[in-house]
Amino acid sequence: MLARPSSARVLHRQSRSCALPSWTLESLRVTYSDDTYTPGTAQLNITSSATNRTEAVSCDLQFNSLCQIFGTAADAALQIYLQVNLDAAVISFNESWTGCSPNGQPGVPVLPSFAVGSSEFEVVCPAQIEDTMSCTGPVGGPLLVNTSIVASTPETDI
Numbered sequence: 001m002l003a004r005p006s007s008a009r010v011l012h013r014q015s016r017s018c019a020l021p022s023w024t025l026e027s028l029r030v031t032y033s034d035d036t037y038t039p040g041t042a043q044l045n046i047t048s049s050a051t052n053r054t055e056a057v058s059c060d061l062q063f064n065s066l067c068q069i070f071g072t073a074a075d076a077a078l079q080i081y082l083q084v085n086l087d088a089a090v091i092s093f094n095e096s097w098t099g100c101s102p103n104g105q106p107g108v109p110v111l112p113s114f115a116v117g118s119s120e121f122e123v124v125c126p127a128q129i130e131d132t133m134s135c136t137g138p139v140g141g142p143l144l145v146n147t148s149i150v151a152s153t154p155e156t157d158i
Contacts, residue, residue, distance in 0.1 A: 068080070
């Protein structure tokens with residue numbers, strides 16, 4: 001789960017005046033490894049609503065359960081965090097975002113902000129748990145992850 005810095009505040013959720021990005025997750029495949037020196041992997045397809053572009057991304061699983069992606073080929077500002085625990089997973093997206101001002105008001109200066117969203121979902125694994133196995137998800141088809149804008153509060157000199 002993403003922690004929000006104490007100096008950050010949630011400005012608003014998706015509104016008519018400011019189109020925030022969302023992501024759709026499809027075709028997750030997690031392959032576990034029993035080798036100490038070879039990590040498991042996660043492969044997934046993500047589609048950004050901001051660009052309407054689908055991208056295949058992958059990463060090594062730390063401790064066979066944690067995956068972090070810092071930037072993709074299509075979006076250098078996107079961070080993806082994935083945590084998998086056999087039949088359940090959590091995915092979080094965090095992207096530097098300059099597309100909106102506070103409350104989507106025109107003419108209001110844009111604060112440094114981030115579009116942040118996360119969701120839990122089910123994963124299907126073989127009935128027999130093995131050292132090396134593959135699991136897939138999300139169960140039920142594509143998963144839409146909406147975002148909120150989180151902005152740093154401007155610092156003031158004392």
